[in-house]
Amino acid sequence: MTDLDKNRVQSLIEGEMSWDEMRNEVLPDPKDPDRFEKTRAVLQERVDWDDPILVPLNDHLYVVGTDDGRVVRADCGEDLCGVDDNWKRSCEVFVRDDAEEFEELYEEYMHVDPDWAFELREWYCPGCYELIDVDAVPVGYPVIKPFDPDIDTFYEEWQGRPAPDRGGDETAAD
Amino acid sequence: MSKPESELHDPETTTREREFDDVEPPIGWDGQTLQEMLDESEHLLEETGHYRGLDELEFKEQDPFQYEQMYSRLRGALVSARETALHVSASPIVREIGELCFQIYTPEGDSVAVSTGIIVHVHTGSLAIKYMIEEDYEHGRGIQPGDVFCNNDNDLGNVHTTDVHTFVPIFYEDELVAWADGVTHEIDIGGMTRGHDQIASTNRHEDGLYATCEKIGEDDQLYQDWRDRGQRGVRTPMYWDLDEKCRLAGCHMIREAIHEMIDEVGVDTFKQFLYEAVEEGRQIMESRVKERMFPGTYREAGFHPIQWEDKAWQPGAQQNMMNHLPVEMTIDGDGEMELDLEGATPPGPHPFNCAEGSMEGALWVYLTQSLLHDGKVNDGANYAVDTNYPEGSVVNPQDPDRSYHTPWATIFSTYLAVSKCLSNGFFSRGFREEVITGYGEPGDALQGGGKLKDSVADAIPDALGDYWPVGPFDFSCQGLGASACRDGLDYGYAMFNPEADLGDVEEWEQTQWGLLQLSRRVKPNTAGHGKYRGGSGWEGLHTVMGSEDVSMYAFSIPTVTWSSAGMSGGYPGGTSYSVRVHDTDLAERAAADEPYPLDDQPVGSLEDQIEGEEVIRDQDGMFFPEEFENHDLLRYQTSGGPGWGDPLERPPEKLKEDIEEDIFTPDIVEQVYGVVGDYDANDREFTIDEEATEQRRQEIREERAERTQSFDEFFDEERERVEESDWNDGIQYMYDGVFEQSEEWAEEFREFWDLDDDYSP
Numbered sequence: 001m002t003d004l005d006k007n008r009v010q011s012l013i014e015g016e017m018s019w020d021e022m023r024n025e026v027l028p029d030p031k032d033p034d035r036f037e038k039t040r041a042v043l044q045e046r047v048d049w050d051d052p053i054l055v056p057l058n059d060h061l062y063v064v065g066t067d068d069g070r071v072v073r074a075d076c077g078e079d080l081c082g083v084d085d086n087w088k089r090s091c092e093v094f095v096r097d098d099a100e101e102f103e104e105l106y107e108e109y110m111h112v113d114p115d116w117a118f119e120l121r122e123w124y125c126p127g128c129y130e131l132i133d134v135d136a137v138p139v140g141y142p143v144i145k146p147f148d149p150d151i152d153t154f155y156e157e158w159q160g161r162p163a164p165d166r167g168g169d170e171t172a173a174d
Numbered sequence: 175m176s177k178p179e180s181e182l183h184d185p186e187t188t189t190r191e192r193e194f195d196d197v198e199p200p201i202g203w204d205g206q207t208l209q210e211m212l213d214e215s216e217h218l219l220e221e222t223g224h225y226r227g228l229d230e231l232e233f234k235e236q237d238p239f240q241y242e243q244m245y246s247r248l249r250g251a252l253v254s255a256r257e258t259a260l261h262v263s264a265s266p267i268v269r270e271i272g273e274l275c276f277q278i279y280t281p282e283g284d285s286v287a288v289s290t291g292i293i294v295h296v297h298t299g300s301l302a303i304k305y306m307i308e309e310d311y312e313h314g315r316g317i318q319p320g321d322v323f324c325n326n327d328n329d330l331g332n333v334h335t336t337d338v339h340t341f342v343p344i345f346y347e348d349e350l351v352a353w354a355d356g357v358t359h360e361i362d363i364g365g366m367t368r369g370h371d372q373i374a375s376t377n378r379h380e381d382g383l384y385a386t387c388e389k390i391g392e393d394d395q396l397y398q399d400w401r402d403r404g405q406r407g408v409r410t411p412m413y414w415d416l417d418e419k420c421r422l423a424g425c426h427m428i429r430e431a432i433h434e435m436i437d438e439v440g441v442d443t444f445k446q447f448l449y450e451a452v453e454e455g456r457q458i459m460e461s462r463v464k465e466r467m468f469p470g471t472y473r474e475a476g477f478h479p480i481q482w483e484d485k486a487w488q489p490g491a492q493q494n495m496m497n498h499l500p501v502e503m504t505i506d507g508d509g510e511m512e513l514d515l516e517g518a519t520p521p522g523p524h525p526f527n528c529a530e531g532s533m534e535g536a537l538w539v540y541l542t543q544s545l546l547h548d549g550k551v552n553d554g555a556n557y558a559v560d561t562n563y564p565e566g567s568v569v570n571p572q573d574p575d576r577s578y579h580t581p582w583a584t585i586f587s588t589y590l591a592v593s594k595c596l597s598n599g600f601f602s603r604g605f606r607e608e609v610i611t612g613y614g615e616p617g618d619a620l621q622g623g624g625k626l627k628d629s630v631a632d633a634i635p636d637a638l639g640d641y642w643p644v645g646p647f648d649f650s651c652q653g654l655g656a657s658a659c660r661d662g663l664d665y666g667y668a669m670f671n672p673e674a675d676l677g678d679v680e681e682w683e684q685t686q687w688g689l690l691q692l693s694r695r696v697k698p699n700t701a702g703h704g705k706y707r708g709g710s711g712w713e714g715l716h717t718v719m720g721s722e723d724v725s726m727y728a729f730s731i732p733t734v735t736w737s738s739a740g741m742s743g744g745y746p747g748g749t750s751y752s753v754r755v756h757d758t759d760l761a762e763r764a765a766a767d768e769p770y771p772l773d774d775q776p777v778g779s780l781e782d783q784i785e786g787e788e789v790i791r792d793q794d795g796m797f798f799p800e801e802f803e804n805h806d807l808l809r810y811q812t813s814g815g816p817g818w819g820d821p822l823e824r825p826p827e828k829l830k831e832d833i834e835e836d837i838f839t840p841d842i843v844e845q846v847y848g849v850v851g852d853y854d855a856n857d858r859e860f861t862i863d864e865e866a867t868e869q870r871r872q873e874i875r876e877e878r879a880e881r882t883q884s885f886d887e888f889f890d891e892e893r894e895r896v897e898e899s900d901w902n903d904g905i906q907y908m909y910d911g912v913f914e915q916s917e918e919w920a921e922e923f924r925e926f927w928d929l930d931d932d933y934s935p
Contacts, residue, residue: 039604092882110748117901131743
């Protein structure tokens with residue numbers, strides 16, 4: 001079984017592990033059963049706010065418990081929306097759909113044919129302009145919410161305690 | 175439990191000398207017919223939620239050592255059959271690449287264990303066996319000891335036409351105790367064009383040779399008429415014949431191993447073991463979901479463009495099309511996974527239609543690489559996942575008339591979306607190392623064939639004939655997507671087979687006699703951008719020599735659009751394009767010891783390095799069969815994987831390595847990553863200008879603030895385009911098809927864009 005201590009989880013999050021370390025310590029099955037709590041603890045220490053992280057969504061987004069309910073928050077502290085809403089609706093967006101814009105990223109011939117009305121939508125945090133997601137979709141494609149976590153089922157049924165924003169003991173076993 | 179000696183297992187007797195006594199139906203267990211066994215199995219699963227109603231694994235709990243030993247022995251027999259039998263084959267696809275696998279099924283057709291290899295077939299054989307049961311082969315066509323059956327009909331249980339299954343029923347006494355199934359990937363199956371992943375066929379009748387759960391032999395011998403049909407039905411009869419013998423030999427090895435096992439442990443123990451192994455597979459899947467994933471709903475979508483308006487041969491296929499492959503994955507509180515593709519486009523006049531069995535097979539090949547690395551992979555896991563591949567859609571046409579030659583295009587795009595759904599779950603649980611943003615799609619770089627000129631043909635063995643097929647497995651080596659803690663693997667991944675391997679070029683040159691490989695090189699700027707970049711793709715250059723009647727084509731993706739993007743701010747890799755140069759001066763250059771081209775780098779430079787009467791440079795990497803003459807050049811490309819994270823977070827020293835290793839070019843690095851410096855291409859040394867880099871990165875951040883718009887502005891602009899159907903005919907094909915196929919998806923579309931109830935694209 002893998003058994004990463006908090007410092008190793010920190011290294012994993014920072015992308016500091018070599019391939020050998022990754023292969024020997026991190027990738028093998030079965031996995032350390034408390035990885036979720038260790039990860040959550042490391043992430044919590046990295047942000048400048050105290051509301052409990054409930055679920056990490058990606059590099060810069062978390063579902064966070066607040067006095068006003070659960071929100072999607074960027075690590076810069078910007079609250080994007082309530083947990084039930086699609087956070088992309090709160091982002092700043094840049095749409096690439098012509099050759100000149102594609103060729104800022106790709107070489108000629110190695111990007112979408114502009115005649116195909118297919119676009120790259122870049123979603124930026126409105127607080128700090130970190131790029132937090134990219135969609136590659138046809139024109140007119142609805143903006144999908146990628147993940148809608150069932151937070152209470154996870155904490156109550158899989159972890160055996162209420163979520164941290166609902167009185168759960170954060171030190172309970174994963 | 176008793177351990178009777180099997181009359182069928184006599185090590186002193188070779189297979190061919192055996193005589194088999196017919197058995198009278200019913201041939202199932204305890205006097206049941208196979209149909210009764212299947213009905214009971216389905217009923218018990220429905221009623222209890224457990225395979226065969228087994229809520230406890232009694233044998234495993236009472237004697238775990240013997241249980242595990244039996245599983246290991248069974249799996250060992252399958253792997254051994256594969257590793258031995260592949261040497262019977264002459265096709266490099268089977269012998270060198272290992273594009274074959276063997277599996278064992280219960281009498282009612284549920285897979286228990288699978289060998290290594292193309293494990294996509296863990297479930298496809300199951301469907302074919304169940305078809306034979308439901309069509310009552312037991313009383314009609316007959317299922318007897320020594321019989322041999324064959325299937326490659328995708329609509330009944332297969333992935334694509336060139337995957338051919340051989341089934342052997344395994345009897346003990348008068349009961350059918352199991353089925354053995356061997357699959358090989360043929361280098362040719364007949365059909366309207368050469369190649370093993372055809373692109374020109376538009377319906378079943380153009381796909382090539384089909385065996386529809388057909389009895390092809392008895393008493394361990396193949397029927398003469400079946401062998402004649404194969405010999406006359408494909409372009410490569412020798413490879414066909416030896417591949418078939420390979421499958422049959424492997425199935426017979428498995429039968430021997432099972433008879434030995436039953437002789438040792440007794441038939442009752444063996445039966446109990448089979449059922450418990452399937453139920454354990456189901457339980458492992460559920461527990462692994464709870465260990466790695468987060469309950470909730472995940473949504474992503476894949477897209478596959480088909481730009482055929484000016485390329486397709488058949489009138490009905492001369493249009494631009496896009497397949498829509500939406501994925502909604504739900505994980506409930508019990509750890510049950512549901513996969514729903516509601517909203518997939520209808521099937522079409524192309525070979526990318528994908529039977530339900532193909533989609534299910536692909537699910538297993540992908541889950542074994544992402545969630546079930548060490549589990550018991552069998553149909554138990556299948557029963558732990560609830561799937562909806564909508565009937566009448568491109569992912570489940572339920573129409574045998576369709577062409578199913580190359581469903582991989584549909585599979586690759588779909589499972590990019592599945593990969594992202596799974597990865598969102600892994601990330602949320604802290605398993606960043608298991609995140610995979612996707613992969614470069616393994617479209618075939620090159621397919622086709624030609625004939626050697628008489629003067630050259632004399633130099634090779636007569637048995638091979640003058641025809642040389644082209645089906646290299648260069649597409650086994652695409653870039654893998656990034657994870658959430660490291661870059662993707664460069665040029666070394668194939669979604670369809672976890673043992674990705676392109677083989678030795680020398681092996682292929684002994685098959686593709688008239689096709690010479692001039693070069694293979696890393697292709698810069700194929701990797702998807704990100705804090706962790708995707709793995710890189712590569713490009714190669716071929717020429718033709720000593721041949722005539724040569725035609726070749728490419729099944730390539732992604733081409734004119736992407737299939738999907740990266741994750742968490744990562745971008746997709748570069749798309750593939752094609753260059754062909756006809757009637758060149760290559761021979762004159764070679765004779766004069768002058769340089770010849772090795773790549774198209776910088777992009778657009780190939781034609782400057784060679785004289786040619788005709789240069790075809792196409793942004794679409796996919797092209798239909800085209801004639802080639804000796805010394806013509808053909809450039810192809812593999813794909814890079816998507817990236818993870820904001821590119822501005824990638825450390826400059828990593829980009830220095832990328833430039834020096836030809837992963838990215840300095841101009842792209844400066845534009846995307848904001849890293850500025852001087853590159854000495856001769857010494858492959860990039861020197862970072864730290865001050866300029868800091869300034870450029872700040873500029874990019876400022877540009878982001880300046881050029882972005884609010885969601886509301888985006889929404890208004892995009893909605894206007896929706897109202898005016900402001901897109902090309904390929905996108906129109908997609909929206910028309912989805913609205914026709916799924917009222918549910920159409921409703922959701924209208925709701926999102928706040929459109930009237932009568933809106934249609």
